[in-house]
Structures are given as structure tokens and as C-alpha cells.
Amino acid sequence: MNIHRWLKRFSFASMIGMFLILLMGALVTKTESGRGCGEDWPLCNGKFIPAYTIESLIEYSHRFVVGVVSMILLATMILVFLFSKRKDAKWYVSGAMFFTLLQALLGALAVVMPQSSAILALHFGFSLLSFAFTLLLALVYTRFGEAMQHGDGTNISKGVRMAVWGILLYSYVVVYLGAFVRHTQSTGGCIGWPLCNGEVIPEMTGATSIVFTHRLAAALLGLVLLMLFMVVRTQARPGSSLYEAAKWSLILVVLQILSGGFVTLALGHDIYLLASLLHTLLISCLFGMLSFLSITTLRTSAQEDIQAYAAPRLP
Template identity: 50%
Template sequence: MVTGRFRALALASCIGMLFVLLAGALVTNTGSGRGCGDDWPLCNGKFIPAYTMETAIEFSHRLITGFEGLLVVAAFIAIYLLFRKNNADYKEPLIYASGALLFTVIQALMGAAAVKWYQSDAVMAIHFGISLIAFAFTLLLVVWSYRTKNGKPVEFTVPRAIYPRMLAVTIFCYIVVYLGAFIRHTESAGGCLGWPLCNGEVVPELQGATAAVFIHRLGALIFGLALVGLYIHVRKISGKGKGLTKSAGWALVLVIAQILSGALLTETIGNDDWFLFTNLLHNLIITGLFGILCDMLIRSWRLREGRENA
């Protein structure tokens, strides 16, 4: 049985990782990546730097990341100690805690490398994706801790056809997210003005920023249709309110919200304050959606039909 203290720790690490992810997006959207100069882990050569807006944003991001690192390490140690006593019951959460720790370290090293040495926009876009994976692992740990709150949960069987579909949808989601991060780092958001048309055209001239934004929009449309199909498939196989149906329903709601937030993002391009807010909202929604998809992916594999004979 999982203690309330551990659930609180897991939840804190998950919320902390969300703040790290949003703080990183804020650094990118405000152009504050050089707010601490070329120094790391110090900021402009100081432990507590002189105040400027860019420095405050970048330094706050570093502080949040450092505190989150401590939470992730604490969660890993707590699970590892439980795993040593009971390998069978704590193998799954150990994988989640280990993944969170690994990708938190990778994320921090990528951040340090970006400060010390020049990184291309294509490489920097991966930074958000690494943070997204780290968040997903912390979320999976939270979900596991609540599902096992009163002992082993009642498990159900997932048809084998769901897993390959979930794998494809999750990978495609990550690709679409990467394209969005690339657009932010290259400041290409203005490549498509207007929504749903791009510069007043169904298919615009595919050059430069316009090509990047249009491909991202097309990917988001395909992704949305894929989630509609996934929801119909899961509900048809499992029935209303059974198996993965509820999670698929939430994923469908969030992808619709994500598409609408993308439209709002386009409409606020000319207003710096609102554009910053809509950017963070866009990031927040996709973070939650990716976390749900990862949970569905894990469960569709673990609970697939015939797994006992695999």
C-alpha cells in the first residue's frame, strides 16, 4: 500500500515538472535565454544576480529546475527503497521514477549546453520535448500512486488492436509538439496569419516560416482526426465508461481545446501580452494531453489481451 506522504511527494514532483516546462516556455517566448549570460550554474558570474527582467525569468527557471531536481531524486529514492523490499509490486513505479530522473538530468544538461555553447533552433526545440517526457514520467508516477492507494487496482483487459494504434498516435503527437517548439524557437508564428486559412489560402506558398506553420497546422489536424478515430475505436470495443474510454474521451476534449488554443494563438500574434498568455495556455494543454496519451499507451500494453502468454 502506498502512503499518503509518498503520493504527496509524487504529486509535488509532477506539479514542479509542469512549472519547469512552463518556465522554460516563458524563457523562450520572452527571449530570456541569455538572461544569465554565458554562465552556468552561476548567473552572470553571481549566485544571486543583479535584477533585470530577462535575468529574473532565466534565473527563476534555473531555481525551479534545481528544486524540481531535488523532488525527483527524493521520489526515486523513496520508490527504490520500496522496490528493494518488494520487487514485483514496485517495478512499475521504479521505471517511472527512473525515467523522470533520467530525463530531468538530460533536460538540465541540455539547458547548460545551450548557455555555454551555441545550439541550433532545431536542437533547442528538442529541449521542450525532453521536458515533456520528464513530465509524463512524473504524471505516470502520480497516477500509479493513486490507483494503488488501497492496494492493487482491479484490472481490465484491453484488446490487442489498441496498443499499436496508441503507439502511433503518441509518436505522432510528439512530432507535432516538436514542430510547434521549432516554430517558437525560430519565431515563425507569424508565418500563417488568420485561421483556419493560412494567409487567406487553403494551401499557401510553402516557403520559410509559412511552410513551418502550415505543416504544423496540418499535423495538428491529422492528430485531431486520429484522436477522434481512437475514441470511436476504444468506445466501440470497450463500451461506454469502460476500459480506456474515459481517458480517450479526455484526450479528445483536450485535443479540441488545443486546436482552439492554436486559433487563439494566431489571433493574438499582434498583442505581445496576450500572445505570451496564449502561448503558455497552448503549452499547458498539450502537456496534459501528452500525459494522458502516455498513460493510455502504457495501459494498452500492460493490460493487452494474451499478455499472460507473451
Template identity: 55%
Template sequence: MRSLLNRLAWITSIGMFLVLIMGTLVTKTGSSAGCGKDWPLCNGKFIPDYTLSSLIEYSHRFVTGIEGFLVLGVFILVILKFKQRDAIIYASSALFFTIVQAVLGALAVQWPQSAPVLALHFGFSLLAFVSTLLLALVLQDAKLIAGNKRAASTPKTITAGFRRLVWFTWVYCYVVVYVGAFVRHTNSSGGCVGWPLCNGELVPEITGAQGIVFVHRLAALALFGLIAMIAYSAKGNKQGERNHFVTQWSFYLVSMQVLSGAFVTFALGTGWYLTAGMIHALIIACLFGALSYLGVLVRSKSN
């Protein structure tokens, strides 16, 4: 049963990642109004007439619906068959955030929403994805479950300071993600032309779209610095092979995220803009997942 549940959890996690990316595609292509103000139907139909915007929007709704049933099924199986505290927490949070992001999506269709509220939609989708990812990892590897005997007998080599740094970076990364989503939903991407300078200035005037993009760049730079500190600390101390591997990949991913942000800037007004934006969203989802995994690894092993 555990093997079957683990496979189902991985399928659910991959599905949630697909929902996340498809949601980004809806936003980037301006397809959120592709089904009008109808929900869950599309322009009053179960199978809508073909237009590109309706196809993108309705495909996102369809996949989200299937994913919702998968999340619910995994949640029920975990509660009934796998009564481990961490697994129950992750299954419950996956179900909660899936419901929240679905409700926000429905509300956005029915009534106009402000950019700050719309940005939360991506943030909750990201939390739903991370919850399914951690659930799959916990089911696959019992050593990840807090309080397990094997972990308790392992020498404590991770300092409390390192653990606090990891979790602070995790929270801060979510803030950076939110600001990035806010940039998209306010259509501010063109506020800064050029990279790394903003409209030819090192520190431009912090107003309007220019200010929003510049604040996001500063926040992303600080995130790069924090993850570099984590990678350096893990390399200089005996943090464990698994932790060192995840910190390395976190640093690779944040480096790629910075470069993909530059790609988005240079692609403005070209046919590459959509591709650049999708790559940017894909990498940040992977980075947030890696930081979440690292947080679980260090949670129960600090001095």
C-alpha cells in the same frame, strides 16, 4: 510509507509541470540570455541584479534545481521502499530526462544551439513531466501496474488494434510537439497570417517560416483525426469506464489545442500573444499526459 511516497510523487509531478511552463515562458519572452553565459550563476552572481529577463531565467533555473532534488529523492525512495517494476521504470525515466533537459539547458547557455536542438529541450522536459505523472498514478492506483493480479483476472475487452492506435498516436503526438517547439525556436509563428487559411491560401508554398507553420498545422490536424478515432473506438466498444473517461478528455484537450493554436495566430502582434502561447503549451502538456496515461491503461489488457 507508500502514502507519503505517493504525496511526494504528486508534488514532484506538479513541480515538473511548473518547470515545463516556466521554460515556455523563458522562450516566449526571449529571456534565455537573461543570465548571460553564466551557469549555474546568473551574470556571475548567486542572486542576480533585478531585470525582468534575469528574473524569469533565474526563477526557471531555481525551480528546476529544486525539482531535480525532488526527482532524485523520489527515485531513491522508490528503489529502496517500493520495488515495483513500473514504479522503478517511471522513477528512473524521470531522473534520466530531468538530467538530460538540465544539461541541454546548460549547454544552450554556454554555447549557441541550433533550433532543432533547442526544440529537443521542451520535448525532454515533457517526457520528464509525463514520467513523474505516471509514477504518481502508479503509486496511487495499484491497478495501473502491469502484471498485477487484479488486471490479469479482468476480462480482456481491449483489442490489439486499439492498443496500437493509442501508442502510435502517443508517438505521433510527441512529433507534433517537437514541430511546435521548432516553430517557436525558429521564430516562425508569423509565417501564416490568418486561420484556418495560411496567408489567404488553402495550400501555400512550403518554404521558410510559412512552410514550417503550415506543416505544423497539417500535423496538428492529423493528430486531431487520430484522437477522434480513439474516442470513437472507445465509445463503440467496451473499453472500460476509466479508458472511456481518458479518451473523452483526450478529445476535449486536442479540440482545445486546435482552438488555442488559432488563438495564437490571431494574437500575433497584440498584447495577448504571450498569454495565447502559454495556454497552447499548457494544453499540449495535459494532452500528452492524458495519452501517456491511456497508453499505460491499455498496455497490459490487449488481446
């Protein structure tokens, strides 16, 4: 039995499963199906197989997928700890399991004891962290795994390293703001795009202030990723893991901003749900790419360290 092949298969199954959970969670929120099973958990309206309604079907399907993916992730975790020699793989699978259980617990509490929008927004954030960890785990068993463990020979400054990790943390804040917009049902606070209600700076009240804050935060994320790529291209060679991750992060954030505009323009139309799911898909890919970029910087050599080591010693 080729254990490496099974590790790869289960890791990819966990990643795909977590990605599906993200999309289904967004579908539950957008269709307002969170109460589709009443206040029962894990049963749905007191039944193992609930009566057919669109809301109960969406909510119960989401719960079912979470349960199946959790089992797959548990099997993956056992395989990794028993057979993998990669310490980072054990960290990734442990992180994925922790945040998967945390988001499942938060989801159950949201059903039994309705939570505030601020707490509900964390549910998507925890699911996104679970996906990021499973993505990193899956990448360990691909051609990118070597760069994640030993680097690809790229030398970057300490300042770039710190900037990358700072951007990753900031992107999580942007994600949280987006989830907060959904859970407060504030999407209609800004009509039109790129202007908000026909104004460059609208009146900052109610839903408008929530949506406009998210727009500003997303625009700033796009700006800093543009600046990061311009710096990275001077320190990393084209084709290196660091260069490619920075490039794709920039591409994805541009697509993410445009998809945000698509969501706004689709309000009131049949295509709105599709636009919302596309928005979720892109932010998941962007956060995953930024996570890979951040891990990659840990395996690079700082230019300052190399220069210090290479400098002639004074007698």
C-alpha cells in the same frame, strides 16, 4: 509513518514541479530570456544573485526551479526504490530522472554553447517526457494505479494497442514541430486562422512552411484521435480507464487545436503570452493523457487472445 502517503506526496510534488518547469521553459522562450544570464551557468552574469532585469529574473528563476525540482525528484526516487513494491513505479521515476538531467544538461549547453533551433526544440521535448513519467508515477498511487498494474477488465484488439502507441509517438513529433516553431520564431509565418495568410494552402517557404506543417500535423493528430475514440468505444465500456483516457485525449486535442488558433489570433496583442502558455499547458496535459492511455493498453487482454483461448480444441 504511512510510507504510502509519503510516496504519494513526493510523487505529486515531482509531477507539479515538472509541470511548472514546462510552463517556465515556455515563458523563457516566448520572452526571449534565454540569454538573460549571458553565457554563465550555473551563475547568472557571473553572480549568484544577478542584477535585476526581467530577462535575468525569468531565466534564473527557471534554473532555480529546475534545481529544486531535481532535488525533490531525487528524494522521490530514493523513497520509491527503498519502499515501493511497484516495479513500474521504479521505471517511471528512473525515466523522469534521466530526462530531467538530460534537459538540464541541454539547457546548460544552450547557454554556454548556443545551439541550433533544431537542437533547442529537443529541450522542451525532454521536459515533456520528464513530466509524463512523473505523471505516471503519481497516478500509480491513486485509484488509477490498479488499472495501470492489472488492467480494468477491458478487452481490446491488438490493432488498437498498436494504434495507441503509434499515436503517442506521432504526438511527440507534433510537439517537436511546435517547439521548433517557437525556437525559430516562426509563429508569424501564418497570419489568420484557420486559413494561413488567407489561403487554404499557402506558399510553402520560410516561416510559413514551418507553421503550416505544424498545423497540418496537429489537424491529423486530432483526426486520428477521433477515429481512435470511435473504435475504443466499441471495445471498452464507458467508465473504464481506457474509455475515459481515449475520451479525454480527444477533448484535449480539440482544445489544443483551438488554443493554437488563439495563439495566432493573439499575435501583436497583450494577451499573446497568456495564449502561448495556455497552448503549452494543454499539449502537456494531452501528452500526459496519451501516455496514460498507452500504459493502460499494456494491461488489457487482446480480443484475439481471448477468442483463441476460448475456442474449442479439436481432437
